Amino acid sequence: MKKIINSNYFYAFIALCCSLWLFFFVSTPGVGSTRDSNQSNTSTVTKRATLTVPLQLQADVDKYYITGYPENVKVTIEGPSALVTATKNTQNFNLYLNLKDLSIGQHRVQIKESGLNSELTYSIKPKYVTVNIQRRETKKFAVDVDYNKESLATGYEAGKTEVSPDTVTVTGAASEIEKIARVIVKPILPKGIKSTFDQEVLVQALDKNGKTVNVTLDPQTVHVKIPITIQSKQVSINLKQQGDSNNSNLSLESDVKNIRVFGTQSQIDAINSSVDIPVDVSDVTGNTKKSIDLGDVLGNKVAFTDPETISVSINTGSSSSSTNNSSSNSANTNNSNNNSNSTNNSSSTNNDSTEDNNNSEQ
Incomplete structure (x- = not known):
């Protein structure tokens, strides 16, 4: 036994056993391999996302001028979570229509993709679109302005309309360009507007029936300025008696001598430097004042006046007549007194003369 233990073969056997034990220990899954396992599981989780x-x-x-296709389409992608997230954030792929080999007319074309990772599956909605391919044409048109003049306040007039720019470039299918009857802007003026209209307005291309033509306009809006003003001038007023009255001594007076009238140019041109203001005196029995509405008096000759009303004093002359009668009576009384005094004086003189004659005879 001692020989075996001291043998080189024994030590070699022990070394081999230790090596095998270490090999199996390292290869067996344990705590140290949990993290790698989790990462492996995460990379295999699938995810779905829909992108526009x-x-x-x-x-x-x-x-060529091409119409009928949508500007954007939706694509749903599915695959490893990390890859789906990266694709969603970067969108480093394209969806396109290949029309290079198609002729003029309508065509149903499949939407294709390029750039998507091969590990992703996808579906595009819509899958097919119908496009219309026409010969492209570009033409310039002058811009007309069409608005409702009845929106202006009474008496106000619109001056020369300014449009900037006054021409636009129209691009579209040749067949659509031929349909264009006019290119216009339709500014919407507020009801009763009294000040200049100044706004950006959308440009429209219309056919002879007033329907919109499917073309591209450059620019799509233009600046529209419509001056809105009212004319005016100052005139004097002439108060004129109107209606029958028994008093022939009536007089009319007002502190207002001049007024300003407002209206269209034609209305102002038709107004003289003075205007007659009739005052009804048929119901007047004594001194009084009346408020005259100038708008009612002038009617549709003007839009309005400043001031809108005036106060007129109507004098019947009754106070001055009483004064004259009183003065006349006073004068008559004085004349009577003078006549009486003259008679008395004459009588006294005659008496004195008689007395003198009698004395002379004696």
Whole structure:
């Protein structure tokens, strides 16, 4: 036994056993391998995500005008969680329509992808689209302005409309360009507007029936300015008696001598430098004042006036007549007194003369 233990073969056998034990210990899963196992499990978990992606065209867009396709489509991807998340964040792939070999007309085309990782599965919605390929044409059009003039406040007028820019570039299928009857803007003016309209307005291309034509406009909006003003001038007023009255001594007076009238250019041109203001005196029996509404008096000759009303004093002359009668009576009384005094004086003179004659005879 001692020989066996001291033998080189024994030590070699022991070394072999230890080596085998260490090998199996290291190879057996344990605490140290848990983390690697978890990472392996995580990488195999699947995930799904739906993305909205721009749809690209592979076509000669300088020569052809293409319509009918959506700007964006949805794609659902599925695969390893980490890969799905990375793809969702970067979107480093494309969805496209290959139209290079298609002729003019309508075509049903499948949407294709490029750049997606091969470990991902995907589905695109919609899978097919119908496109219309037409010969491309570009043309310039002047911009017309169409608005409701009845929106202006009474008496106000619109001046020359300014449009900037006054022309737009229209691009589309040649067949659509031919349909265009006019390119217009339709500004919507607030009801009763009294000040200049100044806004950006959407441009529209319309056919002869007033329907929108499917084309691209550049620019899509233009700046529209519509000056809105009202004309005015100052005129004097002439108070005119209106209606029958028994008093022939009536007089009309007002502190207001001049007014300003407002209206359209044609209304202002038709107004003279002075206007007659009729005052109804048919119901006047004594001194009084009346408020005259100038808008009612001038009617549709003007839009409005400043001031809108005036106060008119109507004098019947009754106070001055009483004064004159009193003065007349006073004068008559004085005349009577003077006549009486003259008679008395005459009588006294005659008496004195008689007395002198009698004395002379004696």
